[in-house]
Amino acid sequence: MLRLSALVLMPFLCCAAAEVKNSPEGSKEIPKPANGRPWKHDESGIQFPQKLGSLTMEGGHRYEDPALGVTVRYLNEDGRVRAAIYVYPCKQPHGSEEEKLKVTSDEAGAALGEIKGMETQGTYSKVEIGEGASWKVPTAPNENEKTVFVEVPLSYELHETKGETKISTPVRSRMGVTVVGNYIVKVRYTYPADLKEEGEAESVKWVKKVRMALSEPYLRTVAEEALKKYRQDPLSEEGAAAAGGVVLYADQSPFVSLTIPAEILQWSEACNQVAPDDRMPLLQAYIAGGTEASLKDQYGDEVVEAAMASTADFYKRLKKKHAALKVEDLEKLVEAVEAKKGVDFFRKLDSIAKLKQVN
Numbered sequence: 001m002l003r004l005s006a007l008v009l010m011p012f013l014c015c016a017a018a019e020v021k022n023s024p025e026g027s028k029e030i031p032k033p034a035n036g037r038p039w040k041h042d043e044s045g046i047q048f049p050q051k052l053g054s055l056t057m058e059g060g061h062r063y064e065d066p067a068l069g070v071t072v073r074y075l076n077e078d079g080r081v082r083a084a085i086y087v088y089p090c091k092q093p094h095g096s097e098e099e100k101l102k103v104t105s106d107e108a109g110a111a112l113g114e115i116k117g118m119e120t121q122g123t124y125s126k127v128e129i130g131e132g133a134s135w136k137v138p139t140a141p142n143e144n145e146k147t148v149f150v151e152v153p154l155s156y157e158l159h160e161t162k163g164e165t166k167i168s169t170p171v172r173s174r175m176g177v178t179v180v181g182n183y184i185v186k187v188r189y190t191y192p193a194d195l196k197e198e199g200e201a202e203s204v205k206w207v208k209k210v211r212m213a214l215s216e217p218y219l220r221t222v223a224e225e226a227l228k229k230y231r232q233d234p235l236s237e238e239g240a241a242a243a244g245g246v247v248l249y250a251d252q253s254p255f256v257s258l259t260i261p262a263e264i265l266q267w268s269e270a271c272n273q274v275a276p277d278d279r280m281p282l283l284q285a286y287i288a289g290g291t292e293a294s295l296k297d298q299y300g301d302e303v304v305e306a307a308m309a310s311t312a313d314f315y316k317r318l319k320k321k322h323a324a325l326k327v328e329d330l331e332k333l334v335e336a337v338e339a340k341k342g343v344d345f346f347r348k349l350d351s352i353a354k355l356k357q358v359n
Contacts, residue, residue, distance in 0.1 A: 030060040030070065036299050038255060039072055041087050044183045048072060048085060048213050049254045053206040055083055067091075069183070081199070083189040083206060090184045097148065100179050101134065104150040107177045107184055108132070112152065119156065125168075127156040137211050138218035139180050149178040149211055153203070155193060170194070174203040180214060209254045216255060220295060223249035227292055234285060234314055235321060243284035250291045258290040258307065262351035267315075267330055274325040275318055285314035301343045308333060308342030 033039055038047040039057060050057040052074055060072035069088025075081070094103045118124045130153035136146045155172045170193035177186045189206050191199040212219070226245035233239045250256045260283070268282045289310020293303045315330045336345035346352060 027061040027063045027068075027071075030062055030072070032057055032059055037297075041070065041183070044087065044181045046087060046180055046183065046185065046214065047216065047255075048210075049257075051257060052083075052213070052254055053209045054202060055081065055206065081189075081191045081195075081202070083187065085210070086186040087183050088186075090179050090182055094179045094182075097136075097146070100148040101150075103179050103184070104134070104148050104177045107186060108150045108152055108175065111175060111177070111186065112154070115154065115156065123159060124156040125159065127154065129154045135211060137178065138215050140217050141221045143218055147178050147180055147214075149176060149214070151176045151207055153200075172199060172203070174207050176207045176210060178214065185210075185214065212252055213254050216253065219249055219253060223253070223291065224295060227288060227295070230288055234281070234288075235317055240281065240284070243281075243288055246288050246291050247284060250287050250294075253294075256291050256294045258287060258303065259352065260286065261346065261349045263329065263349050264311070267327055270327045271315075271318060271325065271330075275322040281314060281318070282311055286311045289313075304346050305340075305342045308346055309337045312337040312342070 030039070032050060036050055038049045039060070040047045048057070055074035055076050058073050058075045060070060062070045067089060069086060072085045072087075074083040074085075090103060092103045092106070093099045112129060115124060115127055119127045132150060132152040135149040135151070137149045138144075138146050152175050153172070154175065155170070158169045158171050160167045160169070171190060172193050172195075173188060173190040175186070175188050177184065179185070187207060187210050189203045191203060193199070195202075223246060226242045226249070229242035230239050230246060234243070250258065264283050264286055265280075268280050271282060286307045290303045290307035292310070293306035298306065312330070312334045315327070316334060319325050333342070333345055336342055
């Protein structure tokens with residue numbers, strides 16, 4: 001990470017260019033993709049998942065003016081935390097790293113300039129701009145093809161009138177700007193100031209998730225190579241090491257969503273009684289299967305079926321190596337997977353059933 005002094009941004013605070021408005025006027029609504037699939041910006045290939053950190057996509061809109069691009073909106077469960085992602089054409093030179101840094105700094109400065117303008121108009125007050133930072137983010141399968149991501153925290157008071165009542169709300173926000181291909185990507189995460197450190201931490205996590213989503217083309221190639229090595233021999237040390245890489249990808253990528261049943265750990269303990277191993281191989285197998293399905297653009301039950309099948313496959317391999325191994329639940333899992341009923345088996349697990357009751 002490169003620290004980006006506020007001095008770099010301040011010259012742009014009076015810039016006349018306006019931040020893209022989050023308004024439906026002059027735009028066409030974009031519905032959420034079906035079956036939980038990620039939203040894709042067709043012109044650039046950029047994708048964002050419907051679940052991004054603690055926020056869920058609620059839709060978006062495409063402006064009639066192509067220069068304004070598209071906006072995708074996110075919201076948390078109680079509606080107090082909102083975020084938006086704007087994607088629109090980049091009209092400045094952006095081939096070199098220096099040009100990318102200038103473009104992103106210019107765009108960040110323009111956005112901050114509009115915020116300062118709203119302070120002058122009385123919509124905002126007490127605007128404070130924190131220290132910015134810039135990151136190098138790989139956005140293509142080639143690791144050397146990187147862009148610059150500029151991030152800036154800020155706070156202000158929002159003044160609204162509801163009926164005859166004037167309301168002032170302390171607000172904090174985190175903004176990020178980058179250029180990917182021929183498009184600017186700008187994000188805003190906004191939350192009530194009363195969320196304090198928790199809100200700040202979540203804003204940092206959310207913007208990091210955005211960076212990870214933009215890095216998906218590169219991270220995907222790394223994960224696919226690790227999966228290939230793992231599948232060659234899951235029981236080998238090389239396989240275990242490769243599985244570690246897959247688990248790391250699954251943990252970082254916003255495009256992988258796995259619900260891990262607590263029974264996996266119980267089954268691992270049972271296996272370790274006969275086949276001692278401190279690498280939690282069943283858990284790795286489960287994650288590898290679900291991740292592999294996700295990389296094939298599968299979702300929902302398809303991911304669950306693949307995760308259960310991968311777990312069953314590992315258990316069968318382990319049984320061939322340790323003849324005395326027999327875990328009743330895993331024997332039933334193998335039968336279920338062979339009958340194409342891995343999802344049904346998953347849903348009947350106590351930990352999953354209880355989770356669904358809570359939700």
